[in-house]
Structure formats: C-alpha cells, structure tokens
Amino acid sequence: MGKLTITRAQTPKPKFEDVSRLEFGKLYTDHMLVMDYSRGRWHDARIVPYADFVLDPAALVFHYGQAIFEGLKAYKNEKDEILMFRPRDNFLRLNRSAERLCIPPIDPDEALSNLIELVRLESGWIPTDPGTSLYVRPTIIATEPALGVRASDQYRFFIILSPVGPYYAEGMKPTRIYVENEYVRAVPGGTGDTKAAANYASSLIAGKKAHEKGYSQVLWLDGLRHENIEEVGSMNMFFVVNGELITPELNGSILPGITRDSILKIAHRMGIGAVERTIGIGEIFRAHDEGRLDEAFGTGTAAVVSAVGEMAWNGRTITINNGEIGRYSQLFYDRLTGIQMGREEDEFGWVVRV
Numbered sequence: 001m002g003k004l005t006i007t008r009a010q011t012p013k014p015k016f017e018d019v020s021r022l023e024f025g026k027l028y029t030d031h032m033l034v035m036d037y038s039r040g041r042w043h044d045a046r047i048v049p050y051a052d053f054v055l056d057p058a059a060l061v062f063h064y065g066q067a068i069f070e071g072l073k074a075y076k077n078e079k080d081e082i083l084m085f086r087p088r089d090n091f092l093r094l095n096r097s098a099e100r101l102c103i104p105p106i107d108p109d110e111a112l113s114n115l116i117e118l119v120r121l122e123s124g125w126i127p128t129d130p131g132t133s134l135y136v137r138p139t140i141i142a143t144e145p146a147l148g149v150r151a152s153d154q155y156r157f158f159i160i161l162s163p164v165g166p167y168y169a170e171g172m173k174p175t176r177i178y179v180e181n182e183y184v185r186a187v188p189g190g191t192g193d194t195k196a197a198a199n200y201a202s203s204l205i206a207g208k209k210a211h212e213k214g215y216s217q218v219l220w221l222d223g224l225r226h227e228n229i230e231e232v233g234s235m236n237m238f239f240v241v242n243g244e245l246i247t248p249e250l251n252g253s254i255l256p257g258i259t260r261d262s263i264l265k266i267a268h269r270m271g272i273g274a275v276e277r278t279i280g281i282g283e284i285f286r287a288h289d290e291g292r293l294d295e296a297f298g299t300g301t302a303a304v305v306s307a308v309g310e311m312a313w314n315g316r317t318i319t320i321n322n323g324e325i326g327r328y329s330q331l332f333y334d335r336l337t338g339i340q341m342g343r344e345e346d347e348f349g350w351v352v353r354v
C-alpha cells in the first residue's frame, strides 16, 4: 500500500451557518484526496487543500468521456460518532465501472483507509442536524493528453466532500414521476450498470422534459421495447403489488444500488418476501386500475427511500396510495436510517466507524 501524504490547508474556509439551507453540492470542505495513475500504476495518494485541477485541453476525459464516479455519505450521530454505510462496496462498484470503461482498478482497501483519513481530518465539516450528512464523491477521470480514440494511459482519482442538508427538509413527501417513452437511459450491453458520467449527460434531456411537465423525476423503461421498468433518475424502483414487494432484477442495464441491495437483505431478514423480476409498466398501471398497487418507492444514497405519489405514462396519470407514504416505504426508511446512524443493531456489519 502506498503511503498517504497530507498537506494541510493554510486558510480554512468559513463553514456553513445554517445546514437546513445548504443546497446539495454547492459547498466543499478544505481538503480532498488525490491519486494519480501513470506508467502502469496508481501512485502519490495525497490529501491536499481543495483546489482547481490543471489539465491539458487534450486530456482524454474532455473528448471521449472516460469518467466514472461514486456517491456515499458519512454521518455524525448524537454520540458524536462518525459512521459510513458500506463504503467498501462503493469502491468495489467503482472498480466494476472502471473495468467497463477500460480504466485501471484501484485498491479498494487503500482507498477506504485513505477516505477514513480524509473524513477524520474534515470531521468538523460533518453537520449533525437530523437528516444531514457529509456527501462523499469519489471520481476517476482520464488525464492523458491525446486525441486518438483509445483508453488513456494516465488517470486521476479524487475524492471531494460536501456537507449536505436534510433531503427531506419539509418531511418525507411522495414525489411525482414521469415515465419516459421516447428517450432511453441504457441498453443491454451498454453502460447502464455502471456509474459512468456519460450516462447522466445523456439522461439530462428527459429530466428537462419531465420538469417542464411538472414532474420531479424520470422513470426509465428498457431501451429495446420501452415496456419494462428499469429505474428512476439515480434511484432503483420498488413496488408493492397485492402486498408483495417487487423490484426489477439486475439485467445489466440497471445500476446495482447499494441501497437496493440493503433493502432486499433487510426484507429477507424480516421475513418479507421480496421478488426480483421483470416488471412491465403496463402491469403496474393494470395493478393500479384493479386496486392492487399498494406502494411505489425509489431507493438510493441521496434520499435512502423516496415514496412515489404519482406516475404519468402515455397520457395517463395515476395516484399511488392516495399520494401518501406507504407502510413499506416508511418501514425501510426507518430501519435503514436507524442502522446508518448507529441507532439500530447493525446485524449485517454494514457500518464503518471512522
């Protein structure tokens, strides 16, 4: 394992005054973690003052989009403990994204121990109000200056930290989602199951369309037939039909969410049968019409659980569970945030103490 060097910031930035007013991703801490790849190896892992990067305009990331990222959170609880939720899984997923984009893998254990050092150094930046956290953004970009279409032979790995206010500033409120029929996010064999930056660039236009129609998120259908439910924005989807918990199976074009996986494991442990299978959008609307659609919710690091109150597809709009938070949405939100904050027993060994 390479040795981590630390260069401290000389002039710490002013910290937030009112976390409830923090806009997501607008404020960054004093330091960042950086590591470079060249001549066939990752080297020079370092914590340095947060600053601009200087990159050659020919750096491959600007031209052919070799960029991948991760997102996780560090929490500070009432006992002043700093906790992270399954952080090693984020580095393992980063490596799976890396493999798909011909980016060299990092050592997940070294990345985790370096992240822990960074979070310790920045512990004064972690807000403590309910629902707040320190968002952690690991990223890898291709830095070699070259215009040939090929994999870069130089990369930069970095982690930046951003204090974030509560996702549910006004309490958990079910969202309205728009089912996208024209644009697609991913196709079989594509990069939909990776956190490749390009996936998000290509999804912006549908988000814009949904916002113009008054919806907050886009629900994506499968790229070939536009029939089956894939996921929503940066969340995986769950439905409760006839009392049964179902979620689309990982078919290669859906992002394998760590929150999704955690909810499936909690459900199984609680004796709630959860089924991973293909789910048609028509099936969900039919279930609604027949009074069998009990709940719909999205899951992801940002919101943990986000209940869906309304869904629009093909000119039809349905209201789910009277636009209220459902039983399972609330149950999984409470259980998962309880584990994440160290309030409830961590029977799966998911929480890492910083």
Ligand SMILES: *Cc1c(COP(=O)(O)O)cnc(C)c1O
Pocket: 071, 195, 231, 232, 233, 234, 235, 236, 255, 256, 257, 258, 259, 260, 299, 300, 301, 302
């Ligand atoms: C990150 C992400 C998710 C959720 O993953 P988590 O690990 O649960 O945060 C779901 N879908 C997409 C497209 C994502 O980028």
